[in-house]
Amino acid sequence: MKPHKRSLAARIGNWLLAVWSALVLIYLVAPILVIVPLAFNAGNELSFPMAGLSLRWFADFFGSDVWRGALINSLIVGSGATIISVVLGTGAALGLRTSRGRVGSLVRAVVLAPLVVPTVIVGVGMYFMFSALGLTGTYLGLILAHATLAVPFQLVTTSAALAALDERQLWAAASAGASPLRSFFAITLPVALPGILSGALFSFATSLDEIVVTLFLAGPGQRTLPREMFTSAREFLTPTIAAAATVMIAFSITLLAAFLALRGRDSTNLQSETEDTK
Amino acid sequence: MHPHETWRAIRGYALVIPVLAMLLVTFVVPLLEVVRTSVTDDEMQASLPNVAAALRPWDGQSVVPAEASQALLLDLPAAAPQKLAALGRRLSYEDPKANSLLRLTAQRLKSGATNLAEIDGRWAQPGTWQMLKRAAGPYSSFYLLGAFDLRRDFGNGVKDSYETGGLYRNILLRTFVIAFLTTVCALVLAFPLCFFISQSSSVIQRGAVLIIMLPFWTSIIVRTTAWIVLLQDRGVINQLLEASGLINRPLPLLHNRFAVIVVLTHVMLPFLALPLLASMRAVDHRLTDAAASLGAGPLRAFWSAYLPQILPGLAAGAMLVFVLTLGFYVTPALVGGPADQTIGAYISLFTTGTGNWGLASALGLVLTVSTALLLALRQTLTGFAKDQGAADR
Numbered sequence: 001m002k003p004h005k006r007s008l009a010a011r012i013g014n015w016l017l018a019v020w021s022a023l024v025l026i027y028l029v030a031p032i033l034v035i036v037p038l039a040f041n042a043g044n045e046l047s048f049p050m051a052g053l054s055l056r057w058f059a060d061f062f063g064s065d066v067w068r069g070a071l072i073n074s075l076i077v078g079s080g081a082t083i084i085s086v087v088l089g090t091g092a093a094l095g096l097r098t099s100r101g102r103v104g105s106l107v108r109a110v111v112l113a114p115l116v117v118p119t120v121i122v123g124v125g126m127y128f129m130f131s132a133l134g135l136t137g138t139y140l141g142l143i144l145a146h147a148t149l150a151v152p153f154q155l156v157t158t159s160a161a162l163a164a165l166d167e168r169q170l171w172a173a174a175s176a177g178a179s180p181l182r183s184f185f186a187i188t189l190p191v192a193l194p195g196i197l198s199g200a201l202f203s204f205a206t207s208l209d210e211i212v213v214t215l216f217l218a219g220p221g222q223r224t225l226p227r228e229m230f231t232s233a234r235e236f237l238t239p240t241i242a243a244a245a246t247v248m249i250a251f252s253i254t255l256l257a258a259f260l261a262l263r264g265r266d267s268t269n270l271q272s273e274t275e276d277t278k
Numbered sequence: 279m280h281p282h283e284t285w286r287a288i289r290g291y292a293l294v295i296p297v298l299a300m301l302l303v304t305f306v307v308p309l310l311e312v313v314r315t316s317v318t319d320d321e322m323q324a325s326l327p328n329v330a331a332a333l334r335p336w337d338g339q340s341v342v343p344a345e346a347s348q349a350l351l352l353d354l355p356a357a358a359p360q361k362l363a364a365l366g367r368r369l370s371y372e373d374p375k376a377n378s379l380l381r382l383t384a385q386r387l388k389s390g391a392t393n394l395a396e397i398d399g400r401w402a403q404p405g406t407w408q409m410l411k412r413a414a415g416p417y418s419s420f421y422l423l424g425a426f427d428l429r430r431d432f433g434n435g436v437k438d439s440y441e442t443g444g445l446y447r448n449i450l451l452r453t454f455v456i457a458f459l460t461t462v463c464a465l466v467l468a469f470p471l472c473f474f475i476s477q478s479s480s481v482i483q484r485g486a487v488l489i490i491m492l493p494f495w496t497s498i499i500v501r502t503t504a505w506i507v508l509l510q511d512r513g514v515i516n517q518l519l520e521a522s523g524l525i526n527r528p529l530p531l532l533h534n535r536f537a538v539i540v541v542l543t544h545v546m547l548p549f550l551a552l553p554l555l556a557s558m559r560a561v562d563h564r565l566t567d568a569a570a571s572l573g574a575g576p577l578r579a580f581w582s583a584y585l586p587q588i589l590p591g592l593a594a595g596a597m598l599v600f601v602l603t604l605g606f607y608v609t610p611a612l613v614g615g616p617a618d619q620t621i622g623a624y625i626s627l628f629t630t631g632t633g634n635w636g637l638a639s640a641l642g643l644v645l646t647v648s649t650a651l652l653l654a655l656r657q658t659l660t661g662f663a664k665d666q667g668a669a670d671r
Contacts, residue, residue: 021474024467025489028547031504032496034514038507046507047517088297095293107294114305118605118649120622121642124629125308128315133303148304151297180289209497211608212622216630226499233503233612242507245500256495 032249039242046237057243067244070228076139077224078207081146085203088147089154090196094188096155097162112152119149123216130217137219145213150203157202161195162188194262201262205255208248312646316639319418321368322410325361326353333407333414338432342407347394354380355387365413371424371634372409372439379406408432421640426450446624450644453620456538456610457603461550463543464599468551469592476558487555494548502609505541506532509613537613542603549602550595557591597656601649621645 039058043051061067092111096104114122126145127136135141165188173183211226218227225248232241322330328349336343354362362384366377379398386397394401412420412430423429427447429439438444475486493501508514509531516528531537561584569579607622621641628638 017470017474021471021486024471024547025486027467027544028493029489031501031508031544032493035500035504035507045512047512047514084300088300091293092297095290097290099287099290104290107298110301110306111297114301116649116653117309118622118642118645120605120607120625121309121312121646122305124625124638124642125312126304127629128311128635129303129308144300144304148301151301155297205495209499211499212606215608215626226497229499229503230608230612233499233506237503237506237510241503245503248497248500252495252497252500253492256491259495 035242035245036249038239039246041239041242044239046239046242057239058246060240061243061247064240066223066228067225067240070223070225070244071247073222074208074224074226077142077146077222078204080139080143081150081207082200082203084143084147085150085154086196086200089151089199089203090158090192092151092155093158093162093192093195096159097165108155111155114148115152119212122149123213126213127216136217137222139222142214142217142222142224145217146207146210147203149210149213150206153202153206154196154199157199158192158195161192161198165191198259198262201255201259205252208251208255312639312642315635316421316643317417317419318415318636319368319413319420320416321361321365322413323416325357325365326350328353329410330414330416333411336407336411338408338411342404346407346410347401350383350394351387351392354384357384367633368413369409371637372412372429376409421636422643424637425640425644446641449619449621449624452618453604453622456535456542456618456620457600459539460542460546460603461596461600463539464547464550465592465596467543468547468554468595472551472555472558475555476561490548490551490555493544494552498545498608501545502541502612505537505544505613509537509540532613533615535614535618538610538618541609541613542606545606545609546599546603550599553591553595553598554588555591557588561587593659594656597652597659601652601656604649604652605645 037050038046038048040053040055041050042054042056045051089111092107096108099107123145126141126148130136130141130145133141135144169187170183173187174180178186209226210224211230214222214224214227215230218224223231225244229241229244229248232238232244326349329346332343332345332349336346357365362380363377366380369376369380379400383394383397383401391397400406411432412418419430423436424439425446427439427444428436431437471486475483478486506513510516511528511530511532513531515531516525519525519529565583565587566579569583570576574582604620605622607620607626610618610620611623622645625638625641625645628634628641
C-alpha cells in the first residue's frame with residue numbers, strides 16, 4: 001500500500017506545482033495581454049468590456065505632435081546609440097580578444113562597469129558632467145549616455161562570437177600574404193557577425209527602454225517614448241498611452257524575434273546568453 | 279616578445295582606446311565627480327574667504343576667535359550677492375533662518391553698523407559660529423553625515439541632527455525593506471516555476487522560457503504602465519471583482535506598498551528566473567537518485583543533494599534582484615505612495631529638483647557602496663557555493 005500512497009502524494013505535488021507555475025506565467029504575461037487589446041478599444045475607458053474595436057487611439061498617437069515626436073526621438077537616439085555601441089564595442093571585443101593580461105581584464109571591467117553601478121548614480125554623474133560641458137538637453141548627450149549603457153552588451157555578445165574564431169585560419173591567411181584588413185573581412189567578420197548583430201539588437205533595446213538616465217539628461221526637445229510615458233503615467237492614463245505601450249511592445253517583439261532568429265531555433269539555449277549579458 | 283606579437287598588442291590597445299575615451303567622459307569622470315561633490319563644501323570659501331580661514335583653526339568649543347568676527351565685518355559687505363546666496367542656501371540646510379541672517383547682516387554692515395551682536399543677537403551665540411565652522415570647508419563630511427541624519431558636534435564627535443528627524447535613515451531602511459520583500463516574492467514565485475520547467479518536456483520548456491523572455495524584453499515603463507491599468511480604482515482587477523459581486527467598492531490596489539512589491543517583483547522576476555533555471559537544468563540527477571537509493575527521504579535528498587547544486591544560480595539571481603531593486607526608483611515613483619519612495623527618488627529630486635547636489639551625491643555614494651558590498655558578497659557566495667559543489671562531487 002505504501003508505494004501507491006506515496007505516488008498519489010507525488011502526483012498531487014506535481015499537479016500543484018503545475019498550477020503554481022501556470023499562475024506565475026500568467027502573472028508574467030498578464031499586463032502585456034491586458035494593455036494590448038485596450039489599445040484597440042473603441043470606448044474612452046481603459047477597462048473591459050471593450051466598447052468595440054477601433055484604431056482611433058493609434059490615430060491619436062500618430063497624430064499627436066507630442067507622441068509622434070517622442071517616437072521619432074526614440075528612434076534617433078536609439079539608432080545613434082546603437083551605431084556608437086556597435087563600433088566601439090566591436091572594436092573593444094577585437095582588441096581584447098587576445099589580451100589575457102591584467103590590463104585586458106581591467107579594460108574589460110571598466111567597459112562592463114556601467115551595468116553594475118546603479119543607473120541613478122550614472123545619471124547623476126552624467127548630469128553634473130554634461131551640465132558643465134553643455135551636453136544636457138542635447139541629442140549628442142543623450143546618445144552618448146545611452147551608448148554608455150549599451151556598450152557592455154555589445155562587448156559581451158561580440159566577445160562570445162569571437163571565441164569561436166579559429167586562430168589557425170588567421171595564421172594561414174597571414175602566411176599566404178593577406179593584409180590584416182583583408183583577413184578581417186574574410187575570416188574575422190563572418191564569425192563575429194551574429195554576435196555583432198545580437199549586440200546591436202541589445203543596444204537598441206537598451207536605448208528604447210532607457211528611462212532613468214533620460215529623466216536626468218533629456219530636455220523638452222529630446223523626450224523619448226519612455227520619458228513621455230513616464231509623464232503620462234504620473235498624471236492621467238488615457239487609452240493613447242495603451243497605444244503607445246502597444247507600439248513599444250511591437251518593437252520589443254520584433255527585436256526579440258530577430259534575436260531568436262540570430263540564435264537559431266533553439267530558444268532553450270537562450271537564457272544562458274541573456275544571463276551573461278543582462 | 280616576437281615583433282608580430284608586439285604589433286598585435288599595440289593594435290589591441292588602439293582598438294580599445296575609443297571606447298575607453300567615451301567611458302572616461304560619460305562614466306569614469308562623472309562618477310569621480312559624484313564622489314567629489316559629496317565631500318565638497320566650499321560655498322563659504324568662495325563668499326567669505328577670511329571668515330573660513332579664521333574659523334578653520336578653531337576647535338568649536340572654546341571662545342569664538344575675535345579674528346572670525348573681524349573677518350566677517352570685512353568679508354560680508356564685500357561678498358558677491360550670488361556667492362552669498364549660495365552660502366545662504368548651504369547654511370539653510372542646517373538652519374532655515376540662516377539665509378536671512380546673512381542677508382540682513384550684510385545690509386546693516388553696508389549701511390555703517392559695526393557691532394555684530396547689536397545687529398542680531400544670534401551673532402553672540404556660539405551655536406551660530408559652530409554652524410559657520412561646519413561650513414568652513416572647502417571639503418567636509420557634512421553631506422555624508424547628513425545622509426545618515428548625523429551632524430558633526432564639536433567635542434562629542436557626531437550627533438543626530440533633529441532637523442531631518444531621521445528622514446534619510448528611514449528612507450534607506452525602507453529601500454532595503456522593499457528590495458528584500460521583492461527578492462523574497464521573486465524567490466517564492468520563481469523557484470517552483472523553474473523547478474517545474476526544468477522537469478518538463480522540451481516543448482513546455484521552450485514555451486515557458488519564451489513567456490519569461492517576453493516581459494524581459496518589454497520596456498519596464500510599459501510594464502509599469504500596464505500594471506497601473508490593472509490596479510487603479512477603475513482598473514481591470516477592481517472591475518472584475520465588482521462585476522463578480524465580491525466587493526462593492528474598489529480596493530485600494532495602487533499607490534501603496536502592495537502595488538510597489540507586485541510590480542517590482544514582476545519587473546525583477548526574469549533576472550532571478552533565468553539564472554535559476556539555467557542552474558536547475560544543469561543539475562546532475564545521478565546525485566539525487568543516489569541519495570534516494572541510499573534511503574534519503576525526498577526532503578533530505580532535496581536538501582543535501584539538490585539544493586547545493588543550484589545554490590550558485592539561486593544566490594546569483596537573488597542577489598542581482600536585490601541589488602537592482604535597491605537602485606531602481608522609477609517603478610515605486612509611479613505605483614507607490616509617498617511613503618514608498620526609495621533612495622533613488624530622493625537622489626533624483628535633489629539633483630534636478632532642489633539642487634542640493636551635495637546631499638544627492640552623498641546619498642548616491644551610500645547606494646553605490648551598498649551595491650558594491652553586496653555584489654562582492656555575491657561573488658564570494660557563488661564562488662563558495664561552486665567550491666562546495668565541486669567538493670561534493
